[in-house]
Amino acid sequence: MRVAIAGAGAVGRSVAAELIENGHQVLLIDKAPVSIKPERVPDAEWLLADCCELSSLSEARLEACDVVIAATGDDKANLVVSLLAKTEFGVPRTVGRVNHPDNEWLFTEAWGVDVNVSTPRIMSALVEEAVAVGDIVRLFTFRQGNANLVELTLPDDSPYVGTPTGLIPFPENCALVTILRDGQVYTPDGEQPIESGDELLFVASAAVEADLERLLAPSRHPSE
Numbered sequence: 757m758r759v760a761i762a763g764a765g766a767v768g769r770s771v772a773a774e775l776i777e778n779g780h781q782v783l784l785i786d787k788a789p790v791s792i793k794p795e796r797v798p799d800a801e802w803l804l805a806d807c808c809e810l811s812s813l814s815e816a817r818l819e820a821c822d823v824v825i826a827a828t829g830d831d832k833a834n835l836v837v838s839l840l841a842k843t844e845f846g847v848p849r850t851v852g853r854v855n856h857p858d859n860e861w862l863f864t865e866a867w868g869v870d871v872n873v874s875t876p877r878i879m880s881a882l883v884e885e886a887v888a889v890g891d892i893v894r895l896f897t898f899r900q901g902n903a904n905l906v907e908l909t910l911p912d913d914s915p916y917v918g919t920p921t922g923l924i925p926f927p928e929n930c931a932l933v934t935i936l937r938d939g940q941v942y943t944p945d946g947e948q949p950i951e952s953g954d955e956l957l958f959v960a961s962a963a964v965e966a967d968l969e970r971l972l973a974p975s976r977h978p979s980e
Contacts, residue, residue, distance in 0.1 A: 762807035763828035764791040818845040831859045842868030890973030922946030927964040
């Protein structure tokens, strides 16, 4: 897979190194000469150019990329890169870094962003995931599918403690994908029961998140 990363700062370089380690081809683009440090990620391609300029993206051959990651420290630049990548070069997948939480609402398909990554949201989700029991914690949003990756820690008083997953009437537009228990990952196969304290990971539409809370933790989320 060929990936172009706009922004060769610490974030862009870290992502590049990880992708290269996983066997992908990576191009790092930055307009600041001080950010061009090939010795930091020697197996990457490097381009000194303004990623918001159409000519620069043409030089980078974005049309040959499978993914473009807009990882600069400027939200405006990340939006421009994503929009140009999607509309002018037909890049199949774009990922936009959100630096300021007030701008997160802009990072949608309307601006060419398939997936947005907001550091403040991720940090708050990790904190909630660590302490919340019986509440839905949204970990990730799939823009193209209008669905979220969510987590719920099963409380002691859930009516479904000990119940096989195949017998639980989960809402429509909701799928249990993983059960985390005692440091182990379990695949729900219909016969696998859920237990108190299990971390349940679902892919679910936003519309059914409240229904899921009421189903699995009714004492904490009584019906209106």
